[in-house]
Amino acid sequence: xxxxxxxxxxxxxxxxxxxxxxxxxxxxxxxxxxxxxxxxxxxxxxxxxxxxxxxxxxxxxxxxxxxxxxxxxxxxxxxxxxxxxxxxxxxxxxxxxxxxxxxxxxxxxxxxxxxxxxxxxxxxxxxxxxx
Numbered sequence: 001x002x003x004x005x006x007x008x009x010x011x012x013x014x015x016x017x018x019x020x021x022x023x024x025x026x027x028x029x030x031x032x033x034x035x036x037x038x039x040x041x042x043x044x045x046x047x048x049x050x051x052x053x054x055x056x057x058x059x060x061x062x063x064x065x066x067x068x069x070x071x072x073x074x075x076x077x078x079x080x081x082x083x084x085x086x087x088x089x090x091x092x093x094x095x096x097x098x099x100x101x102x103x104x105x106x107x108x109x110x111x112x113x114x115x116x117x118x119x120x121x122x123x124x125x126x127x128x129x130x131x
Contacts, residue, residue, distance in 0.1 A: 023104070025062040025064065027099050027103050027104070028096045029042070029060040031092075032061075032062075032096055034095055035088060035091045037083035037084075037088045038077050038078075038079060040061075040078045040119075041061035041078075042061025042076055062075050063076075072109050073100070073110070073111045073112070075096055078118065079118055079119065089115060096111045
């Protein structure tokens with residue numbers, strides 16, 4: 001099985017259904033961004049470029065740790081200045097778990113949240129509006 005596929009799939013009368021890890025990371029990333037106070041998901045352009053060059057692929061700020069028995073996610077976020085970081089992290093955990101499980105049918109054993117930074121209200125977004 002390819003590395004970018006989970007080891008979880010189901011077979012039907014018509015064949016197998018497999019969910020690519022990129023689909024899971026996209027769902028998790030969108031679910032994290034739905035939480036008010038999250039400025040961005042991921043480590044910025046430098047980390048994205050590093051991951052791409054190291055052939056890790058675009059993870060959208062979400063890391064999947066899969067074993068034969070479970071799937072765990074780590075979500076890397078930047079929060080807005082002035083928010084309650086612990087509340088935001090809790091909401092991200094809950095929303096990501098709910099979103100991934102609802103859309104994929106997979107059960108997550110955990111969702112870790114790493115707050116990588118705080119967006120200053122005085123800094124300009126240097127990404128040119130790209131997320």
